[in-house]
Amino acid sequence: MRVAVADVGTNSSHLLIAEVRGEGGEPRVLDALKDRTRLGECLDAAGNLTPEGERRLREALTRFRDLAGAAGVAEVQVYATSALREAPNGPEVAARVGAEVGVYPVIISGEREGELTYLGAAHSVEFGTDNVLLDLGGGSLEFVRGGPERASDVLSLPLGAIRMTRAHLHSDPPRGGEVRAVRETVQAALRPHLERFRPGPDTRVILSSGTAEAAATLLAARGDEGPERVNGLSFTVAELGAALERVRSLPAARRARLPGLERRADTVVAGFAVLHAALEELGAQTFTVSEGALREGMLIEELERTAAYVSGLSPRQRSVLATAERFGANLGHARQVAALSRDLLAGLEAAGESFPPEARSLLTAAAGLHEVGQIVAQSSHHKHSAYLIRHAGLRGFSPREIELIAQLARYHRKSPPKPSHPEFMALPPADRALVSRLAAVLRVADGLDRSHAGQTRVRHLGRDAGGWTLGVEGATPLDREGMEAKADLWTREFGPLRLAVAEPVILGA
Template identity: 75%
Template sequence: MKVAVADVGTNSSHLLLAEAVGSDYRVLDSLKDRTRLGECLDAAGHLTLEGEARLVDALTRFKALSVAAGIPELRVYATSALREAPNGPEVAARVLERTGVYPVAISGEREGQLTYLGAAHSVEFGPDNVLLDLGGGSLEFARGGPEHASDVLSLPLGAIRMTRAFISSDPPGRKEVQALQKHVRALLSPHVERFQARPGTRVVLSSGTAEAAATALSGLTEPGSVNGAHFTVSALGELLERVRTLRTPARAKLPGLERRADTIVAGLAVLHAALELLGAPEVTVSEGALREGMLIEELARFQAYAQGLSVRQRSVLATAERFGANLGHAGQVADLARTLLDSLRDAGEDFPADARSLLTAAAALHETGQIVSQSSHHKHSAYLIRHADLRGFGPREREIIAQVARYHRRSAPKPAHPEFMALPPEDRALVSRLAGVLRVADGLDRSHAGNTHVRSLQRGADGWTLQVTGASPLDLAGAREKADLWTREFGALNLSGDELP
């Protein structure tokens, strides 16, 4: 399985292409784009047309590189610049139209959790770890064990944000830096106990600013990896004071600071103030960050999905992979569809014993037709399923799977469709009901981000109420738009959702 993930930050955007190798992964390619969205925010925080154009340009190149590597699906998460922009959802929708890629704005807490996961697979974590991840717009804190964060905090202390707010001189004045650090301490002070360094705590930094500091402190003159590098907080303070006294052109000549000369003073000042307040004497630098966490989560999600399949469902998975389907999306839709079906059964709806298996197969294969053409791919999917070697499924079962997949989008089943009318009445009813479930499940992952989870499905006097978490605005809109067949088969569907942290 190959995966393409990208993160869109306030300062830069990063693409990572990798493939699964056992329980680990191998990087195939990577690309960085200095989108600098933080420069493209108006006084009210709206992303400007220039910022949107930069984002479109970066994601267009990211998408082209991922497709060239044989990875048709690109998952993109956006952080503070887009999530805080009042017009962020509108920008994301237009970017989808122009690039075919939807940048999902994630919360600062989720950003911290994923960055922690990425860092934990890049440097050795101990029983107690505190991670600081400094971006252009925000600073995330995360505390946890060897792999997962148990406590996460996001504060608006990013390097670009702080440069704009406090640094106006070149070189910056000492009072400017002192005011900035006073602001950092004021915001962090209420949370110190949660993230304070204790005996045995490993404090890890993950950011371009941290890597730049490690390079400058190491004395390296050529670019190289600083993953796992250590330095003391007192050394960081000395570097801050040395860099503060230089003008921007002089800072740009220092190894590691070439591309961060305009924001490095604020970035170092933020980290130094935060680390001093937390009582950290020494830090370790991790090059693993958000995108690595995204990659690890995606691979783990797929492996968990594959391990839970029966023998004949593994045949379905092999078929989906052979036809180039997006396995992450297929697995997510299958999970959502099964959860919805189970909830319908719990509420008293009657389905035959094999309904769950047939729905899982249809969900896994519903987009295989894209290998033929995006246009009418639902019909191409049905054709490919009918003629695929799905071991363990008989002719009747293959036909039901094909038709459920065929009706995952566009027209609902109707008497004018000869293949549908050729089915026995009980199978026509089953196809319509399962397709109604599949359409809603597919809509709930319209962003292909894999973040939506079903909280509850309940029947009431006015129909069904479906509560979900983690869904993006695009996912919620997708489910509502595709609830037509559900309404016909089960009754009206009312949908509500909130974002996962």
């Protein structure tokens, strides 16, 4: 199994493509790409992302999509952090770029970012029973406390390296008073939260981010050469303070010649100052650098989700999964549509709608295979899906069940079932009714993951005199549009469907 994940930050965006072979196998990185999008410099006076920033984002995601596709990965899971999170037009830009590129950047909260970064770091360096992680980005600084693998407390503060550079460092090299202003800003922001993150005698303090790696490279360098890897290297806070004084005294052109600072010379003084001030304020003495961060955490979480999904499958649903993999289907989207379909079906049954016992299994299988036809062509892929399902050799299903699954996939998009469709009309009346009703569910579920972001959750489905109300959360604007566009068959079979979206749109807040 192969997966692709990417994070879009204030300064740069990163793609990671990995493969896992066999259950419980360790992920093997197949490819990685860093794009210096520098969205932080593409904000107008109101904080909105400019057209130039949108262009950079679009081009980065296009490269990510193409590289993942060349590696045989159908979809890239993308999380966007501070730059899009804080831009008033961030959700609008994300929806527009996602629709154009086919890769939707999901905007996550600082707390969610911290949790995933902690997960990635915990799989990169050895964590103890109590750990405090500092992750510095261009726009924000996350503090995370937790155990050997999972975070228990997360704080996100607007203290990123780009933000602090713009706010306080106006000279080259920066004046002492400017650096003090950065330190005082950090101290003031952190002081109310000190007790939450103050390390104890046995606490491990971990730093992650490009700035932390740059500091480790500079501190571990021998002459003009830095080490190839800095993961797991430890240093004292005093050593970081000395590195700060060294870079502060140099103009940007000379800083750029130092090991590890070649592409970070303009923000490294603020970055080092933020980290040093935070560590001193916390009372830390030493720290360890982790190369694992947000995207590694995303990768681990995605693999864990898939493993949990696979472990709960019946033998015949495992056959569905194997078929989907064989035809290169987007497994994350298939899993999400299957989950949404089951939730919608359960809501219908709870409201009094009757379905045969086999309905859930047929619907789950169709959700898993509804897009396999894209291996033939995007155009009319619903028809290609039906053909492939009929001839894929699915194990554990009777010929009748395979035909029903094929027709459900056939009707997940475009035209609903019609009397002019010979294959549909060849079914017995009871099976025609079942296909129409389950296809109505599948179409809505597929629409609710139109962005392929995998974030929509069904909260309730209720019926009244005016029809149905579907309450969801986490839906992107594109998901909302997708559901509304695909509710036609639901309306025909069950009655009008209204969507009620619970905020937040920014996930994990």
